[in-house]
Amino acid sequence: MIDTTTIVAARLLKLLVQSLALLACVLLWHLLSINRVQLLGLTFVNVPPPVEVLAAAWELLHSPKLLHHLGSSLYRVAIGFSVAALFGIALGLLIGRYRWARNALLPPLEVLRPIPAVAWIPLAILMFTSSEASMIYITFIGALFPILLNTIHGVEGVDPRLIAAARSLGGRRAAIFIEVIVPAAAPAIVTGLSIGMGTCWFCLVSAEMISGQFGIGYYTWESYSVQNYANIVVGMLLIGGLGMGSSQLIRVAGQWFMPWYKPDEKAA
Amino acid sequence: MNENAAVDSGRIDIEHLSIHLGAGRQPFEALHDVSISVEPGEFVCLLGPSGCGKSTLLGALAGHLKPSHGEIRVDGKPVHGPHPERGLVFQHHTLFPWKNALDNVAFGLKMKGVASKERREQAREMLRLVALEGFEDRYPSQLSGGMQQRVEIARVLINHPRVLLMDEPFGALDAQTRLNMQELLLEVWSRIRTTVLFITHDIDESLFLADRILIMSPRPGRIIEEIKLDFPRPRVEDILTSQRFVELKQHCLQLLRHDSHSVPLERLNPLGDDVTIDLQLAD
Numbered sequence: 001m002i003d004t005t006t007i008v009a010a011r012l013l014k015l016l017v018q019s020l021a022l023l024a025c026v027l028l029w030h031l032l033s034i035n036r037v038q039l040l041g042l043t044f045v046n047v048p049p050p051v052e053v054l055a056a057a058w059e060l061l062h063s064p065k066l067l068h069h070l071g072s073s074l075y076r077v078a079i080g081f082s083v084a085a086l087f088g089i090a091l092g093l094l095i096g097r098y099r100w101a102r103n104a105l106l107p108p109l110e111v112l113r114p115i116p117a118v119a120w121i122p123l124a125i126l127m128f129t130s131s132e133a134s135m136i137y138i139t140f141i142g143a144l145f146p147i148l149l150n151t152i153h154g155v156e157g158v159d160p161r162l163i164a165a166a167r168s169l170g171g172r173r174a175a176i177f178i179e180v181i182v183p184a185a186a187p188a189i190v191t192g193l194s195i196g197m198g199t200c201w202f203c204l205v206s207a208e209m210i211s212g213q214f215g216i217g218y219y220t221w222e223s224y225s226v227q228n229y230a231n232i233v234v235g236m237l238l239i240g241g242l243g244m245g246s247s248q249l250i251r252v253a254g255q256w257f258m259p260w261y262k263p264d265e266k267a268a
Numbered sequence: 269m270n271e272n273a274a275v276d277s278g279r280i281d282i283e284h285l286s287i288h289l290g291a292g293r294q295p296f297e298a299l300h301d302v303s304i305s306v307e308p309g310e311f312v313c314l315l316g317p318s319g320c321g322k323s324t325l326l327g328a329l330a331g332h333l334k335p336s337h338g339e340i341r342v343d344g345k346p347v348h349g350p351h352p353e354r355g356l357v358f359q360h361h362t363l364f365p366w367k368n369a370l371d372n373v374a375f376g377l378k379m380k381g382v383a384s385k386e387r388r389e390q391a392r393e394m395l396r397l398v399a400l401e402g403f404e405d406r407y408p409s410q411l412s413g414g415m416q417q418r419v420e421i422a423r424v425l426i427n428h429p430r431v432l433l434m435d436e437p438f439g440a441l442d443a444q445t446r447l448n449m450q451e452l453l454l455e456v457w458s459r460i461r462t463t464v465l466f467i468t469h470d471i472d473e474s475l476f477l478a479d480r481i482l483i484m485s486p487r488p489g490r491i492i493e494e495i496k497l498d499f500p501r502p503r504v505e506d507i508l509t510s511q512r513f514v515e516l517k518q519h520c521l522q523l524l525r526h527d528s529h530s531v532p533l534e535r536l537n538p539l540g541d542d543v544t545i546d547l548q549l550a551d
Contacts, residue, residue: 164356164362164538168351168424169355169379170352170376170379171379258366260407262409
């Protein structure tokens with residue numbers, strides 16, 4: 001009994017400390033912006049206080065524009081991410097498994113890989129006839145490499161003993177690929193998808209700031225242009241929330257697809 | 269089925285087999301001119317010090333390693349690559365972590381194209397044979413070490429192999445579990461008669477299990493002695509303390525101690541050295 005009460009008490013204390021820390025940050029933000037603090041080249045003159053941001057968020061929540069912005073961003077991420085997942089996983093499986101694929105496909109990808117997705121924006125605008133397509137392309141590029149590299153890594157990490165066992169049990173090439181290579185690489189692929197989802201949002205927001213007409217990134221940048229500073233912070237919080245939420249969604253889906261995989265047990 | 273039921277397949281002939289490993293870097297001869305014949309249905313233990321090449325021999329029989337010289341035949345047919353009729357059980361289980369026990373056991377039948385319902389029925393039967401009824405839905409990570417090896421054995425036996433190749437399958441288990449597994453293996457073997465080639469460095473284990481023991485020298489491995497065992501079957505724990513058992517054990521100890529001044533060698537595995545490269549090429 002003593003044990004359970006101490007555990008509960010420890011949990012409550014942890015929760016209390018965590019909420020206090022958050023509250024303290026909001027309070028600090030409030031004080032800095034209310035007092036228009038200027039310090040070492042940093043100025044809070046134009047930074048909206050938390051109350052104003054909350055009011056702006058409330059307003060956006062009741063505005064029809066919200067759905068439009070959210071819809072545009074989600075649509076771009078959905079398409080860019082799906083295409084990146086398709087290509088990243090397919091190419092990763094081939095490159096990881098077959099030497100000919102590695103020799104033929106990896107060199108061009110290696111050249112493109114160090115280029116940040118954001119650096120693609122000007123060329124993407126020139127390359128695509130619609131700005132919509134260029135933004136989707138940027139999210140695609142952003143998500144592609146984490147997915148591709150994690151998939152390759154996952155395939156290369158497949159225990160050769162499992163492949164040998166499958167061959168001894170009568171498995172042929174195609175069957176081993178589907179029955180052994182793909183499921184064995186699945187945890188690494190899910191990690192790649194989760195990271196890719198994060199970079200996807202990061203790239204989308206950058207692309208929207210430059211060539212968007214709707215979308216959360218556009219909303220954030222537009223708010224700056226029209227000097228509606230409270231909305232900037234609302235946009236920032238929305239971007240963070242959406243990125244975190246969709247990455248979490250990938251992890252939950254991964255757990256659902258791989259009930260046999262317990263990342264914690266592996267570490268223990 | 270009774271124990272003396274005639275077994276007409278599973279004859280192994282190994283002639284002048286030599287195998288070199290570690291090509292490229294530091295090639296060495298793992299096996300030197302080994303010739304062995306095993307009768308259909310016979311239980312043979314290969315006993316030898318760590319790194320003597322016994323696992324290499326097994327890997328060649330399974331078809332994962334290519335001989336440098338010599339030939340291996342099973343029932344007169346030369347061995348070319350792995351085949352379900354030569355089932356291989358590793359020291360550490362190679363169950364698929366994403367399949368439950370039942371689907372792991374059914375894997376061989378799936379590869380043969382047996383329909384889902386039929387193969388699950390047979391797999392269930394096989395799990396019952398290794399005393400794992402009720403564990404069908406468990407993933408390998410939810411089973412104990414002994415249970416994992418039992419699933420592994422069931423997964424190989426479902427293909428009705430002509431020969432069962434076992435590479436120190438109980439080497440990683442604790443003493444009590446090991447003894448239980450040895451008894452279970454003998455019981456399973458009495459029902460599904462197949463030729464067994466069992467690798468071990470545990471003298472007690474080989475004396476308890478085998479019809480015949482082949483003792484190997486340190487690297488490069490050669491057969492230095494053959495011991496025929498006539499302990500009556502079914503065998504029980506009691507023989508472990510019998511006079512004859514102790515005598516034979518002393519004899520084996522002497523043979524294995526013969527070269528004890530040499531440096532202990534690292535353990536080899538039945539997939540050879542450059543495992544990844546070999547498998548990718550072979551595929």
